Amino acid sequence: MALLEIRNVTRRFGSLEAVKDVSIAIEAGEFFTLLGPSGCGKTTILRMIAGFDVPDEGEILLDGKSLSGVPPEKRPLHTVFQSYALFPHMTVAGNIAFPLEMAGKSALEIRRRVDETLALVHLEDKAGSFPHELSGGQKQRVALARGLVNQPRLLLLDEPLGALDAKLRVEMQIELIALQREVGITFIFVTHSQQEALALSHRIAVMKDGRVEQLDEPDKLYSAPANRFVADFIGKINLIEVEVTSSSKVLLGLCAAGLGEIAATDPRPIAVGERGVFALRPELIRVFGHRESADLKNRFEGVVRELLYLGDVTLYKVELANGCLIEALMPNAAPGRAKFHEVGDAVAVCWRHDAGVYLRN
Amino acid sequence: MSAARTQPAGLSKWVVTLPPTIFLLVFFLVPALIVALAGFRETGEFGGLAPWPGLSLDAYRFLLGDVIYLEIFARSFLVAALTTLLCIVFAYPLAWLIARSPKQRRDVLVLLVILPFASNFLVRIYAWIMLLGPANLLYTPFAVIVGMVYAHLPFMVLPLYINLEKHDPALLEAAQDLGANAWTRFWRVTFPLSLPGIFSGSALVFIPVLGMFAVPELLGGTGDILIGNLIKEQFLENRDWPLGSALSIMLTACVLLLAGLAAWAAKRGLHGTEAVS
Structure with missing residues (x-):
């Protein structure tokens, strides 16, 4: 059984159909990417998985159970936001501890897990720093650590590398791959960069105007595009x-x-x-x-x-x-x-x- | 380098800042020094000040020798604190609602908050006399607090609104995504980030309330006089200028001490929030 199943999901905003009858099944442990130009509906799908948006038709199932009616705070998945959305009044350690506190973990366990996760993203020496004292790449790592620390079933990443400069982006891509392999958590990644998608993903869904144009492994997408749009968009x-x-x-x-x-x-x-x-x-x-x-x-x-x-x-x-x-x-x-x-x-x-x-x- | 270039050159800096500097020197610093000095002078035969030099510590000796003054100071601070607290409680939801309403409607709502200033302050206080009188609440401590909160509420709403409006909605989404319910989201994210707004609002309410004499005079009973009334009485009715001056200086000293303490506490406890304020 797929970990996450998107079943015939449609989402309309007024007369605009942002997502049109999309069905995707994502397996546990996968690095799955939603790729497409802006306005293709990829972020809307991500927000519906996170619970910030609700499908007009169809449903989303996690472990075979429907997520409809489950508020975002009750879903066992976390999001890494494009703007990072780090809490400016909390230290790095405070930010990372937040999801653990919400889950009601003991102070001892919180301490241990925060230390572990800080080590995972190589920020041991920044535990007491505030977000505004960090560089872009460091903020990115804190956002990742905060998303991963409570071991969600699924980590959603909304264009997380968009704000970084080109060189740092490549470094973070390599780190992301290693990190995903290490923690074994399923990643759903949203991007408009075909290069990023090809480099990172196990599978990619190429989207256009609310529809999935092709869903395949990166090399298959590249060498055997299904149609003109995919051929032109990728590479x-x-x-x-x-x-x-x-x-x-x-x-x-x-x-x-x-x-x-x-x-x-x-x-x-x-x-x-x-x-x-x-x-x-x-x-x-x-x-x-x-x-x-x-x-x-x-x-x-x-x-x-x-x-x-x-x-x-x-x-x-x-x-x-x-x-x-x-x-x-x-x-x-x-x-x-x-x-x-x-x-x-x-x-x-x-x-x-x-x-x-x-x-x- | 670029910062240095955008700063005005030495001469133009002086030209721009000279008029307000002169104004403040002549109409604020000099009068303040006169008041400070008057506190150490003797009272004249027919009130006012005795001829120069006539220096004495009588005013302060008198002030510190009578427990009634301490009581009035304490009551004034209590009223100011209570007014500030009530202003926070009433202004917070209002400011939050304005900050959360559609962008094009916010300006109108802010205008409504400051609209009462369009009519005279005393007229608005007289209106409260008519409202509280029939309810038998006039000339009570309650009436004083009502008047104080009413008069100072906009000064709390505006800084709070300016703060709340700048909050990044993504932070609340992030908190929710990470497992926080609405209550926790407020207390862990919105409230701590709004503390700078609460502090500036509190300063704008607390300090004017301490010196306010019109509200207690019009709405309060004989037992409700505050420092403001006391100072006004010394200058206008008793014509005891040294005592009035000494009271003023004491009040200023207390406010400065409090402001210093608040600034020190804010520096220690508000780390990080300045990023959004």
Whole structure:
């Protein structure tokens, strides 16, 4: 049985349907992420799990029991707020002790658990400090410690890394993964950052306009997006409008206007004549000098229009014969050579027949 | 560096602060010194002050020699404390409700709180005479407290409202999420964070009440006179200026002592709350 089950939940605000018939089952011990652009309904779902909002339809079950009618203070789950919401008049130790005091634990146990949790988030020396004396990263750790100290069944995290600078965010991501593994508590994480979601989660639900567009493991989401939105939202991707010209078992022939045949693969039976989009990750494309030969099925000639040198990699924007711009990401992995092509170079972009995915319209 | 740049240069700082400084020197500091000095002068033959120098400690000797003055001081502090306490009790829910109401309605509600100031203070106290008279409550300690609380309530509501309005609602959600019920949320989060508001409100109520003479004079009985009445009597009726001055200085000293104690206590006990006040 799933630890948390969201069953056909719908939430309306006036005429706006913020969450539309969403069903998700989350297993114990999972690091589950709700990912989507702002306004997609992810925070509304989190607030309904916490009890600050109530579904108009459907229900949420924890351990098989419905949570409807259970006020937030009675739910065995805690939230880490985006703004941290640390109590400014309490010390770090006071903040962390708060949920234990609410649960009626003995003074001795509170002391022990607070010390343990402070050690877990590496803040032993800050027990007596007040929140306004802490840095952003330290506040973040206190908020995590406060959420974890009473060992909730579920920890909800509402964009907890949003307020940190880029470098600290990466550090905290690594800490979060280690922390979740160590405490074994189920995390439900809300974010609009696809990079954060990919790095942290066991499973991700990609949301748009109140619906779950795709629910899968990070690598599956990235390599096999279910539709155009997911493909475009997660990572960089080239989308080429195509028409299916041949389909035999696994091999798929696609025709892109003004470009020619693209060889692709798809296990599904697909009707010839169907229109869709061919999605191709930039890092799966190789860019060769136009005289170089490549033993790849898909080879299209073009001209480098722009390039973005990023140090470890270079992003090339290549204009193909039909005028469409293809982005290709090449690692600068050859010693002594910064980049392989210059703007204006005639090149050929190539990729394996199984590099991209065909998405139906 | 940036802080230094935003501060006005030496000369303009003087130009800006000079007029209020002169005003306070002439109309506050100098009169205060005159009063302080008058307390050590002799009473004149026909009241007022005796010709210079005529220095004596008679006023203070008289003041400290009669237990009635101590009693009036004690009663004044008691009335001030009770008024402050009642103002907190009445103002808190009001300020909280205003702070929690929709943003566009708050300004109107605050305006309603200060609206009574639009009519004359004495007129409003006379209104209480008409209200309390038929109920047979006029000229009692109760009437004095009612008048005091009525007159000073806005001074408690406003600082409390300003404080409560700034509270981050996420803190209450966090407390609830972590297992606190409504009662606990109030006492563990809202109330401690509102202490700076309570303190500034209390200062705005307690100190004026100590010196207030109009309310006890109009609503109180003969046994309800407070320091304010006593001081006024010395200057206007008895024409014993040295005694009046000595009483004033004693009152000022007591208030300063109390304010100092409160500031010291606040510094020790309010750590962290300044972040929201």
